[in-house]
Amino acid sequence: MPINYYIFLALALFCIGVVGVLTRRNAIIIFMCIELMLNAANLLLVAFSKLYTHVSTLPTAGSDAQIFVFFIMVVAAAEVSVGLAIIVMMYRNTHSVDVNFLNRLKN
């Protein structure tokens, strides 16, 4: 299984996430697209951990990347909790989750 396949898969997921962020106006969906991008990164980290397991002789070789993924999940969970709180707040103020209504600073 060439590592390139995983790279391309992760890139595809990441770019789909980017397109979602750019095109959708619903804050929740934008948020989910960000989660998607995070997961693409996680997938790539895990794939590289697999790639390097046989290179090193250390018992923990390849586990470091998985620890990284673990921490990314931790951060993502914290981010989601705060982010969703913000979205709830925004909905409460504008009765919408459309990010285009967040342009009050313009005027």
Added chain:
Amino acid sequence: MSNTLQIVWLIPFLPLIGFLINGLGRNHLSKSLTGLIGSGVILGSFLISLFVFFQVKNGNTHVAHYFDFIHTASLKVGFDFQVDQLSSLFLLIITGVGFLIHVYSTSYMHEEAPKDFAKYFAYLNLFVFSMLLLVMGANYIIMFIGWEGVGLCSYLLIGFWFKDNANNDAAKKAFIMNRIGDFGFLLAVFWLIAKLGTTNYHDVFDGVSKLSSFDIGGITLLLFLGATGKSAQIPLYTWLPDAMAGPTPVSALIHAATMVTAGIYMIARSNILFTMAPLTQSVIAVIGLATAVVAATIALKQNDIKKVLAYSTVSQLGYMFLGLGVGAYTGAVFHVMTHAFFKALLFLGAGSVIHAMGGEQDMRNMGGLKKYMSITHITFLLGCLAIAGMPPFSGFFSKDEILAEAFAKNPVYWGIGVLTAFMTAFYMFRLYAMTFLGKFRGTHDQEHHLHESPSAITIPLIVLSILAVVGGWIGIPKVFMPNGHRLEAFLEPIFAKSNEHVAALGTAHELSHATEYALMAVSVVGALMALLYAWNKFSKYEKTSEEETGLAKAISNKWYVDEFYDAIIVKPVQSIAGFFSNVVEKRGIDGFVNGVGKAVNYGSRQIRLLQTGQVSAYMLMMVIAILVLFIIQLFL
């Protein structure tokens, strides 16, 4: 430094003190106190000047060094005063005549408010201070300080009644004309510094042989340009008649007796430089003569009493320059002295008349003042006789000395000079006759108001008239008395070098006694005839309204010199200035500055549109930026 003359610093210092007291205390001092201080300090200076004069007369000259004014590696200018024959003579003239005019002013300016009165005396004191600095400085820099100072005071005093805009224009004109001359003076000083590295009179005069003839010619011409500005010669003379806008005592002090003679003083002081520049001498002689003739012709037709005197001053200054130009330095200085006496007298007399007439200056509205103002009349007549060159009044001696020297140099100079002398006699007695003789032509109110002036005015008149009569007797020509010319003997050390130079060249001619007698006879008889003609013609003067034509019109319009200057200098300069201010300034500089502002404003208004407030647009920007960075990194 135990020389008693070290105290000469007191002479300019006292007027400075007077200036400070009167200037700073002008809101608090009473008029009488102001007048007392103003005149008192000048009297003090005069007494010290007398002392200094007698010291000098006994052969004690001195250069007093006080401190270094400018001190750099290659140039050292000390704050030095030079006391010698020439400066002590000028000290006497300035402080003596100045004191009389101060006294006169206490009465003449009495109608001013106390504040203005004090301001007037402060300016007058400052003027005396500057003038003293000018004549006492031992180098050209100190002289230049005084030179500028008198210009400033002249400006301030001409524009003393600054509420009338015409006075301000006259003041500005005087100042600008003076500035043109000062420019030449300054260049000459720079030239001296560049060539000799010093401005001290002694060092300059000793080092004069080191200069090339081109340098001397250039320096002297530039100095002469300075003199034409200050002493009102062609082409810069037009400011002086306009300067009559100031109070009459100011005209007497500044524009007749002292400041305008600064140019004469400067050239007499630098006589060796000028003696070694024959070309400059010829230029000076010709310009002096031309000024004398032109101003005299203009004076023939003027109707303003002060204007006549102003043009007469210009004309007499022209005489002095003629004297300087033909090498008659003593004669020029002599004429400065006698002129200071009789012209101050005439101006003060005119002031007395104007005072009595309630501010009227037009001679056509005067006449017959003889019976109202006897003292003024007598003194004025003496002054007129003096200026007309009637023996034995002072003007005769000084004028004749210049004319004799001019004849020795070139008879044409003498011819024109003597013609001018006839005109002088004519217009002075036209003035006298129109003012004092005949019958009164003014309004009834004015006639009722006529009175002799108070003693503060008449006493200076009397003192000056005595000086105007006897002042010439210190310079009696050799043909009358072998040792009669005491002034020449006194000033001999100043002009020694020039005399040596002339003697070495062997170009000096001695006139035979017969020739001198003949010259004198011609000028006296001619002047007497002009005098009598004017007396007869104008004592029966009646106001007429006929239109003048031809030459007479040109003369009454002062040869259209002002119009000519206006057309060739003022108008083009104004249009250039208009071009610069309207086009270069507004479009160019302002346009550029405003354009930068506008461009930034416009640019930011356009760039602001990128801030749409839409989150997705921002993120699109971000992604595009990432793309660009990747592309640069990968493919470039």
Added chain:
Amino acid sequence: MSITQILFWLLSAVAVGGAIMVVASKSPVHSILFLIITFFAISGHYILLNAQFLAIVNIIVYAGAIMVLFLFVVMLMNLNEESAPPQKNKYILYGGTIAGASLMLVLVAALKQSAQGRHLMETNNGTGGLIENLGKLLFTDYVFPFEISSVLFLSAMIGAVVISKKEA
């Protein structure tokens, strides 16, 4: 074609398809469900890559807790239908798509050379991703970041409460 390859292609297709549907579907609820499918596919990839613990955590934390939280918020706000009119600004739509596609292209062009010819080893004793191994590592070498992350959680919790509280 081995079973691993078949699984790889299958899971990849599911992941990419789910991701596209997340972006494309009109209803937020559908987006969430498609995202859960995508996450399951990614968990499958983790198992293929010997990361068993991460696969389980991904399902429990992401597909379980976080997505339920999303779903909960959507339900709470009653946003199951697209209430706002669709994207009016077509330029943003096309621009976003083109930008994403170009980013994809550029990144592929950039990375396609980077690991050419490197292959993943088929290991039978892949114990690196087991919880025993990772747990030891986490509580020895990575104990400090682990503790920090607990503080992060605490502050996130407090932050969420403070933000969503009604203004006092």
